[in-house]
Amino acid sequence: MIETILQYVIQSTIRSGLYALVAIGFTLIFGVGGVLNLAHGASIVLGAYGAYFAATQGLGIPGAVAAAVVIPAVFGAVMYLTIIRRFEHEPIMVMILTLVVSVAIEQVVLKTFGAQPVAVPQFFSGNFSLGATNVQANQAAIFVLSWALIITLFLFINYTKQGKAILATSMSAKGASLMGIKSSRINLTTWIIAGALAGVAGMALGSQLTANYHLGRNPLVLSFSIVVLGGIGSIRGSVLGAYLIGFLEVGVVEFVSSDLTGIAPLVVLVLVLLVKPEGLYGRELAE
Amino acid sequence: MVNDGNRDWSSSSNGNKNGKSENVGNKRRFGRRPFIKAAGIGAAATGLAGCLGGGGEEAAVPLADRDEIRIGVLAPHPSEDPIGGSIANGAKLAAKQINDDGGLDGTELNVMVKDTAEDPQTGRERYGEFIREEDVDLTTGVFTSEVLLAILEDIAEAQTPHMTAGAATPDASAQVNENYEQYKYHFRTGPINAHHLGVNLVDFMDAKASDLGWETVAVLVEDFTWTEPVSAVLNERLEDTGVDVVMNRRYSSGTSDFNPVYNDVEDSGADAAFVAMAHTGSAAITQWAQQQRPFEFGGIHVPMQLPAYYDLVKGASAYGVTQNSATPQSEVTTPDEVDRGDATVPFAENFMAEYDSYPVYTGYIAYDAVNQFATVVEEQGDLGADPVVTGLEESSYTGTAGTIEYYGQDSDYTHDVVYAEDKVWPVFMQWQPEDPQNPQAGGTQEVIFPDNLATADYQTPPWI
Numbered sequence: 001m002i003e004t005i006l007q008y009v010i011q012s013t014i015r016s017g018l019y020a021l022v023a024i025g026f027t028l029i030f031g032v033g034g035v036l037n038l039a040h041g042a043s044i045v046l047g048a049y050g051a052y053f054a055a056t057q058g059l060g061i062p063g064a065v066a067a068a069v070v071i072p073a074v075f076g077a078v079m080y081l082t083i084i085r086r087f088e089h090e091p092i093m094v095m096i097l098t099l100v101v102s103v104a105i106e107q108v109v110l111k112t113f114g115a116q117p118v119a120v121p122q123f124f125s126g127n128f129s130l131g132a133t134n135v136q137a138n139q140a141a142i143f144v145l146s147w148a149l150i151i152t153l154f155l156f157i158n159y160t161k162q163g164k165a166i167l168a169t170s171m172s173a174k175g176a177s178l179m180g181i182k183s184s185r186i187n188l189t190t191w192i193i194a195g196a197l198a199g200v201a202g203m204a205l206g207s208q209l210t211a212n213y214h215l216g217r218n219p220l221v222l223s224f225s226i227v228v229l230g231g232i233g234s235i236r237g238s239v240l241g242a243y244l245i246g247f248l249e250v251g252v253v254e255f256v257s258s259d260l261t262g263i264a265p266l267v268v269l270v271l272v273l274l275v276k277p278e279g280l281y282g283r284e285l286a287e
Numbered sequence: 288m289v290n291d292g293n294r295d296w297s298s299s300s301n302g303n304k305n306g307k308s309e310n311v312g313n314k315r316r317f318g319r320r321p322f323i324k325a326a327g328i329g330a331a332a333t334g335l336a337g338c339l340g341g342g343g344e345e346a347a348v349p350l351a352d353r354d355e356i357r358i359g360v361l362a363p364h365p366s367e368d369p370i371g372g373s374i375a376n377g378a379k380l381a382a383k384q385i386n387d388d389g390g391l392d393g394t395e396l397n398v399m400v401k402d403t404a405e406d407p408q409t410g411r412e413r414y415g416e417f418i419r420e421e422d423v424d425l426t427t428g429v430f431t432s433e434v435l436l437a438i439l440e441d442i443a444e445a446q447t448p449h450m451t452a453g454a455a456t457p458d459a460s461a462q463v464n465e466n467y468e469q470y471k472y473h474f475r476t477g478p479i480n481a482h483h484l485g486v487n488l489v490d491f492m493d494a495k496a497s498d499l500g501w502e503t504v505a506v507l508v509e510d511f512t513w514t515e516p517v518s519a520v521l522n523e524r525l526e527d528t529g530v531d532v533v534m535n536r537r538y539s540s541g542t543s544d545f546n547p548v549y550n551d552v553e554d555s556g557a558d559a560a561f562v563a564m565a566h567t568g569s570a571a572i573t574q575w576a577q578q579q580r581p582f583e584f585g586g587i588h589v590p591m592q593l594p595a596y597y598d599l600v601k602g603a604s605a606y607g608v609t610q611n612s613a614t615p616q617s618e619v620t621t622p623d624e625v626d627r628g629d630a631t632v633p634f635a636e637n638f639m640a641e642y643d644s645y646p647v648y649t650g651y652i653a654y655d656a657v658n659q660f661a662t663v664v665e666e667q668g669d670l671g672a673d674p675v676v677t678g679l680e681e682s683s684y685t686g687t688a689g690t691i692e693y694y695g696q697d698s699d700y701t702h703d704v705v706y707a708e709d710k711v712w713p714v715f716m717q718w719q720p721e722d723p724q725n726p727q728a729g730g731t732q733e734v735i736f737p738d739n740l741a742t743a744d745y746q747t748p749p750w751i
Binding site for chain 2: 015119
């Protein structure tokens with residue numbers, strides 16, 4: 001029994017780290033820019049395939065990680081500069097445009113790399129035992145990477161000039177602009193950071209599950225659930241939401257039925273919207 | 288399936304495929320052919336058939352009077368997916384070779400390809416386009432069982448022969464069996480139907496389980512339509528082989544994280560995961576290899592059938608076993624056996640030369656389907672649906688995947704390809720690394736069963 005619980009805790013903790021990685025970029029854009037980025041899944045796909053492509057070119061794990069970060073980050077920047085900036089005060093237009101771009105990216109990936117899944121390189125290979133549980137080194141690496149990025153993001157937001165400007169813009173774009181903060185530059189920064197985070201999440205996901213052109217769809221839905229549960233716009237809430245949903249999902253699959261995979265986050269999404277639509281931490285970063 | 292009522296070709300009152308062919312029995316292509324030629328053929332055909340009084344006789348559509356024979360191929364993502372691409376290219380290669388040989392009595396084959404996107408509604412739309420706009424004489428392909436079942440009613444209404452190359456559900460042949468006159472236009476050239484896929488798994492275990500050392504197995508089957516008959520057979524017969532089934536699970540079709548499933552397999556103490564997987568297979572094999580789970584892995588794993596799969600998953604398929612119709616190196620048939628076109632290995636090599644990749648199993652089947660159809664048409668000298676149906680029923684055609692014959696009306700699987708050792712008898716293959724010390728470097732598909740086609744002995748994964 002203790003072994004089962006230990007296994008559950010370890011698997012849930014590792015899964016939640018990945019979920020947090022998937023969701024924080026999504027929440028960052030909403031918290032600061034006030035728009036929903038439905039191309040978040042496309043950034044995840046670009047990260048996974050960027051890593052795959054770099055590996056096939058013989059660039060090794062460092063090259064794969066670099067590609068997984070840089071390609072989606074550039075994609076985020078281009079998206080913002082060419083499309084989002086023109087419509088950043090029209091959230092519906094942004095939703096439509098990001099959705100269209102997302103579908104287009106999927107099709108480009110499909111045409112370029114084919115419909116068959118591809119193996120994305122692992123950060124680390126091999127396994128080790130933790131208690132009575134067999135843990136992949138790659139999963140553990142993703143967990144550590146997730147927390148490293150969360151802490152780095154937290155420190156960046158709270159203790160750097162640029163970060164404080166992001167925080168200020170998220171609280172009040174008008175107030176921030178009165179203080180001389182250029183909101184467009186801040187938004188561009190968040191799109192780049194969110195793209196890079198999604199890219200890392202894509203490589204992490206792909207290294208566990210293999211990648212295909214629609215790899216980003218489930219994470220997008222998952223991001224919705226996590227962000228709504230945590231409180232739209234709250235990074236802290238998103239991290240907590242990722243852990244709650246991670247533990248819930250692994251628990252449902254482990255103790256109820258593996259047929260219910262993927263259902264728990266959707267149920268949570270509906271329940272939170274019905275009962276506590278502001279989520280656990282409200283929208284602390286938003287005006 | 289509900290008729291959406293928007294197909295003018297289905298509204299004929301005289302059994303024709305559409306209203307364009309009232310004078311010529313049940314073929315309707317003459318609206319697209321030169322009028323004089325059409326009128327001549329129509330008059331001759333109806334006269335010969337003696338059906339001016341509506342006697343229901345099949346009108347002849349003489350091969351010599353045709354300017355081309357049109358074949359519609361339905362394939363999923365033919366430009367991007369090796370499974371769909373193999374269907375399309377297998378059919379094209381057969382047509383090309385026939386045309387290079389002077390066609391059928393001088394008439395060339397014209398192959399057209401449309402994308403089903405593995406979606407039932409899309410499949411119906413593309414099938415309808417073939418019938419309404421392209422006037423095809425034959426359709427082939429269809430990989431996904433759900434798509435095949437969606438178009439089955441349309442095939443019946445169109446009264447145009449269809450030779451399935453890919454989908455395995457026996458629900459289609461059950462329809463033919465139950466209502467023969469309506470559904471007799473459907474044939475499954477391959478693979479063997481899903482019931483026989485299950486029987487084939489049992490036959491494999493019966494013959495090889497002791498050699499492999501698989502005394503206990505955990506049965507893992509993805510929850511899709513095509514696996515339902517597979518599960519039924521395994522539940523009923525697998526333990527008769529002496530193998531102990533210690534776990535038996537149909538897992539969710541949405542599964543991408545196999546950790547919980549594999550933990551249960553480990554807990555069960557099974558020697559091997561005995562699987563039936565297509566859509567979820569890549570995540571399953573990759574996680575099995577990455578985690579070096581202490582059980583072996585084999586059964587039906589559709590992605591592993593791809594000749595290029597080893598590189599796609601960076602060697603994760605090493606030591607995995609899957610059933611397959613044929614492999615580029617397996618001499619299922621030899622050149623002195625085949626009736627038309629190439630035998631297994633020459634076909635694979637010609638396919639590689641033409642399309643720069645080896646075919647997936649669907650490629651062998653689509654190639655055989657077009658060649659068998661051509662053989663029947665040539666023998667009958669007639670493109671009419673009924674002569675073709677009769678010809679296919681009587682045909683015994685040896686192609687790349689074996690000798691293709693179809694079950695008759697008295698079988699539960701009417702018009703499915705016959706599963707037997709001297710007919711169609713799939714191979715089981717294992718991906719074996721070229722360098723065991725560096726499994727990512729490259730691997731080959733080695734046949735391990737049946738013994739007369741074996742190219743290597745089974746290898747146990749080194750971590751077990």
